[in-house]
Amino acid sequence: MKAREIALLALQETEKNNTKSEQSLHRLLDKHNPDKNDRSLATELVNGILRFRLKLDFMIGRYYHHDFNKAAPVLQNILRLGTYQLLFLDKIPGWAAVDECVKLARKYKGRHISGIVNGVLRKIASEPASTFNETLEKMPLHKRLSIEQSHPQWLVERWLDVYGEEKTRSMLTSNNASPLTALRINTLKTSPETMFAALKDASVTFSTCMQERFILTRDFDACKPFIHLGLLTVQNPTQAIPCLLLNPLPGDTVLDMCAAPGGKTTFLAEMMQNKGSLIAVDRYPNKCKKIIQRANELDIKIIQTVVADARTIQPEKPPNAVLLDAPCTGTGVLGRKTELRWRTSPEKLKELTLLQSELLDHAAGLLDSGGILVYATCSVEPEENALQIERFLKRHPDFTREPAPVSLSLTDVNEINSSTGSCLTLPGEYEGFDGGFAQRLRKKR
Ligand SMILES: C[S@@+](CC[C@H](N)C(=O)[O-])C[C@H]1O[C@@H](n2cnc3c(N)ncnc32)[C@H](O)[C@@H]1O
Numbered sequence: 294m295k296a297r298e299i300a301l302l303a304l305q306e307t308e309k310n311n312t313k314s315e316q317s318l319h320r321l322l323d324k325h326n327p328d329k330n331d332r333s334l335a336t337e338l339v340n341g342i343l344r345f346r347l348k349l350d351f352m353i354g355r356y357y358h359h360d361f362n363k364a365a366p367v368l369q370n371i372l373r374l375g376t377y378q379l380l381f382l383d384k385i386p387g388w389a390a391v392d393e394c395v396k397l398a399r400k401y402k403g404r405h406i407s408g409i410v411n412g413v414l415r416k417i418a419s420e421p422a423s424t425f426n427e428t429l430e431k432m433p434l435h436k437r438l439s440i441e442q443s444h445p446q447w448l449v450e451r452w453l454d455v456y457g458e459e460k461t462r463s464m465l466t467s468n469n470a471s472p473l474t475a476l477r478i479n480t481l482k483t484s485p486e487t488m489f490a491a492l493k494d495a496s497v498t499f500s501t502c503m504q505e506r507f508i509l510t511r512d513f514d515a516c517k518p519f520i521h522l523g524l525l526t527v528q529n530p531t532q533a534i535p536c537l538l539l540n541p542l543p544g545d546t547v548l549d550m551c552a553a554p555g556g557k558t559t560f561l562a563e564m565m566q567n568k569g570s571l572i573a574v575d576r577y578p579n580k581c582k583k584i585i586q587r588a589n590e591l592d593i594k595i596i597q598t599v600v601a602d603a604r605t606i607q608p609e610k611p612p613n614a615v616l617l618d619a620p621c622t623g624t625g626v627l628g629r630k631t632e633l634r635w636r637t638s639p640e641k642l643k644e645l646t647l648l649q650s651e652l653l654d655h656a657a658g659l660l661d662s663g664g665i666l667v668y669a670t671c672s673v674e675p676e677e678n679a680l681q682i683e684r685f686l687k688r689h690p691d692f693t694r695e696p697a698p699v700s701l702s703l704t705d706v707n708e709i710n711s712s713t714g715s716c717l718t719l720p721g722e723y724e725g726f727d728g729g730f731a732q733r734l735r736k737k738r
Pocket residue numbers: 532550551552553554555556557558574575576577580601602603604618619620621
């Protein structure tokens with residue numbers, strides 16, 4: 294099976310089952326085993342179409358004679374496949390993009406529909422870019438950016454309100470660029486110097502960040518042997534900030550309340566040099582298995598997983614450090630999770646804000662007096678971040694914002710406010726860094 298058909302099936306499956314596109318695509322690539330070029334074209338098509346869905350639908354809607362939102366999903370996706378190739382893939386000749394989609398339409402929907410696909414795609418192919426741009430220019434800013442950069446309008450509106458036009462544009466553009474892969478060096482098994490030398494020997498192109506504990510690369514395949522050896526593990530440097538803010542020491546008793554798949558838990562264990570107690574809680578048993586698997590790969594011995602609702606857990610011994618990496622809208626990682634922008638919503642934001650405050654309240658009760666609590670999200674919405682903390686501090690006067698540990702000043706992120714122990718990074722601010730928030734708090738003695 295060729296790239297376009299694999300991409301079509303992956304898009305159909307992702308939409309129908311509300312699953313992650315990455316999983317569907319990998320399953321289909323494994324099943325059909327296409328050559329290298331088809332693999333990379335299928336991946337580009339799936340990611341690109343999911344990112345640019347709104348822009349593509351806007352283009353198609355102008356030539357499709359009925360309501361495009363009500364068209365059969367398979368027809369929608371075939372038209373998106375064709376339009377994406379026409380707009381974004383210079384190397385594919387327009388006629389080839391149209392012909393291949395007409396063939397797919399004939400196979401999946403019959404002759405009549407293939408005629409519609411042919412008609413719509415030919416009109417898009419012959420439209421000068423200036424006509425589209427002129428239409429957009431007449432729109433108000435939030436609507437124009439929403440279509441141009443293919444993000445939901447409610448999100449663009451709120452980012453414009455909160456962050457202004459320049460930062461919003463930078464976030465939108467960054468979310469549509471293909472992200473670098475970030476990997477953490479496992480200092481339990483190797484040192485940064487040894488790792489850098491090994492990567493250079495393997496001709497991997499990379500840069501370093503976060504106290505040289507992380508590498509950024511576009512050469513993921515060349516890093517796989519090091520991942521299999523447990524020397525590297527996939528983690529974005531933004532995800533390291535809450536751990537560096539918590540700063541656990543060997544021998545500490547640490548509770549990680551929302552731990553799966555274990556990116557931060559395993560980093561905490563590394564910081565603790567595999568000494569002490571580290572309880573990792575997650576609500577879902579299959580997700581807890583992933584934490585154990587990851588810990589085994591990295592030679593980590595101190596993690597004990599617990600399947601439970603973190604709003605009700607009662608550890609035997611009060612922890613002296615708690616990490617609450619709360620479930621959130623994920624608006625800081627939309628560039629990496631291509632379909633997420635269409636799945637998150639103002640209603641979800643409200644629901645999650647409530648869940649986060651319940652988790653925070655429970656964390657406050659569990660922590661030993663004098664202990665440290667770090668709250669983190671991969672969101673850039675104030676309600677989930679700074680406002681959440683403000684409300685928490687009002688409910689819990691026995692907590693204060695705690696300055697960041699001195700070691701954190703060595704990182705390359707200027708956004709860490711050392712005196713208030715908080716950090717908000719926005720997508721596009723630092724190359725390779727996701728958006729996210731973290732706050733260090735101390736419980737009074
Ligand atoms: C942001 S993710 C955590 C990512 C993780 N800390 C890491 O760095 O790999 C949030 C996690 O919270 C879990 N979760 C959601 N609600 C929960 C609850 N009430 N109790 C415990 N875990 C929960 C989800 O299953 C999800 O794995």
